[in-house]
Amino acid sequence: MPVITVPYSFEEENGPFGITFMGPAFSDPTLLKYAYAFEQATDWNIARTS
Numbered sequence: 001m002p003v004i005t006v007p008y009s010f011e012e013e014n015g016p017f018g019i020t021f022m023g024p025a026f027s028d029p030t031l032l033k034y035a036y037a038f039e040q041a042t043d044w045n046i047a048r049t050s
Contacts, residue, residue: 002028004035007041 005020019038021031 001025002031004031006035006038 001022001024003020003022005018007016007018010016021034021038023031
């Protein structure tokens with residue numbers, strides 16, 4: 001069963017958060033598309049200055 005986890009945020013008190021996409025056998029390309037779309041739709045991939 002393929003699984004991919006994408007980081008989402010980090011809070012000082014609670015630690016890191018992320019989202020996990022899971023799918024049936026051989027769904028790797030679809031999961032990568034979902035993970036990439038999620039990453040692009042959030043601001044996690046923008047460099048932090050603080």
